[in-house]
Amino acid sequence: MTIAGTRPEIIKLVPVVHALHREDGVDVRVCHSGQHVDLGREILNAAGIVPEEMLERPDAADVADLLAGLVVKVGAAIDRQRPDAVVVQGDTATSLAGALAAFHRQIPVAHVEAGLRSGDLSRPWPEEGYRKLIATIARRHFAPTGAARDALLAEGVAADTIHMVGNTVVDALHWADGRIDADPTLGRAAEPLSEAAEGRALVLATIHRRETGPDALKAIAAGLLAMVEREDVHLVLPLHPRPQSQVLRELLGGQARISLSSAVDYFAFVRLMRAARLIVSDSGGIQEEATAMGRPVLVLRETTERPEAVMAGTAKIVGHDADALFAAARLALAQPMPGPNDVFGDGHAGRRIAQRLARDLINPNR
Numbered sequence: 001m002t003i004a005g006t007r008p009e010i011i012k013l014v015p016v017v018h019a020l021h022r023e024d025g026v027d028v029r030v031c032h033s034g035q036h037v038d039l040g041r042e043i044l045n046a047a048g049i050v051p052e053e054m055l056e057r058p059d060a061a062d063v064a065d066l067l068a069g070l071v072v073k074v075g076a077a078i079d080r081q082r083p084d085a086v087v088v089q090g091d092t093a094t095s096l097a098g099a100l101a102a103f104h105r106q107i108p109v110a111h112v113e114a115g116l117r118s119g120d121l122s123r124p125w126p127e128e129g130y131r132k133l134i135a136t137i138a139r140r141h142f143a144p145t146g147a148a149r150d151a152l153l154a155e156g157v158a159a160d161t162i163h164m165v166g167n168t169v170v171d172a173l174h175w176a177d178g179r180i181d182a183d184p185t186l187g188r189a190a191e192p193l194s195e196a197a198e199g200r201a202l203v204l205a206t207i208h209r210r211e212t213g214p215d216a217l218k219a220i221a222a223g224l225l226a227m228v229e230r231e232d233v234h235l236v237l238p239l240h241p242r243p244q245s246q247v248l249r250e251l252l253g254g255q256a257r258i259s260l261s262s263a264v265d266y267f268a269f270v271r272l273m274r275a276a277r278l279i280v281s282d283s284g285g286i287q288e289e290a291t292a293m294g295r296p297v298l299v300l301r302e303t304t305e306r307p308e309a310v311m312a313g314t315a316k317i318v319g320h321d322a323d324a325l326f327a328a329a330r331l332a333l334a335q336p337m338p339g340p341n342d343v344f345g346d347g348h349a350g351r352r353i354a355q356r357l358a359r360d361l362i363n364p365n366r
């Protein structure tokens, strides 16, 4: 059983579910934890995935309560489905809850996107702590890159339980491209936004992390406003349904060359990334996607667990500083875009993961 609850987890686990379906002797189940109910629905529909377990998000005052509630609810789903193995992705409350619930039932845990480390327990919080905790109880670690594998080895994870397979986000991009080519109605929400930017360089931004607080938002908005003073730039900012979006609407609304929208579906976002000249984001997955596509990305964080993107020359850490953001944007817009880079994988991570799971955890006697 694969367990997902947020938009990025769903996107990154679709290739694993599809690949597991292609493994004979494997019966794959999907549990949606309900952590983010609405985001990601369209990708499940397009992927033809109907979760066997569609859980209600637990009532929670804070992320600790959310984790506790998810452990209980996901544990009940595991008891109903009785899987031979559980697959979790990345570093969310759903990922850790799934791993803990399975561990307490002595069901082996496979961790997709294992080994990402910023080296700072407070940033990103709580994700750095969550992914380290999962690493201590998982039986198989699917590391996207050599740096991730090395981080796991440094923490004493047994080498024969680590498999360097690439990040499934690249598989998802290839899948999305194919689906959009076959059905141009997918991701139509991108059209009015890319049309608004017609004739100007489209800068695509997303800001959703909890640690991007009010002062940081003001500084980022100041940097973005300075960037769109020039006539040849247009900013598109799909807003994640988080409280800080209201602040961003107040700071950035009503500007001629800024289009604010609600979060767009995955296919629309892929189309916007392809149309973008520059991406500005505090996201993790978008650093990987920008690198795979060859789009420069300015990272609105103080640290990253994607050093490969920085070394590839696609990502630049600008923190929450208006001047750093403005200067980096001006430089990036003056330089040619970096070429596509496969440092995060070749688009076949899902197949490698499914084959290894089938052999090692699901039908060990195969």
Ligand SMILES: CC(=O)N[C@@H]1[C@@H](OP(=O)(O)OP(=O)(O)OC[C@H]2O[C@@H](n3ccc(=O)[nH]c3=O)[C@H](O)[C@@H]2O)O[C@H](CO)[C@@H](O)[C@@H]1O
Residues within 6 Å of the ligand: 006, 007, 008, 009, 011, 012, 089, 090, 091, 092, 095, 113, 116, 124, 127, 206, 208, 238, 239, 262, 263, 264, 265, 266, 267, 269, 270, 282, 283, 284, 285, 286, 289
């Ligand atoms: C600490 C950290 O970095 N943790 C990350 C966090 O994920 P994230 O930071 O990548 O989260 P987001 O930025 O929300 O999602 C991004 C995805 O959403 C798509 N997108 C975006 C805007 C939109 O309007 N419509 C969309 O469809 C976009 O193409 C992309 O695929 O948790 C994941 C799960 O554990 C981890 O894997 C991952 O390390």
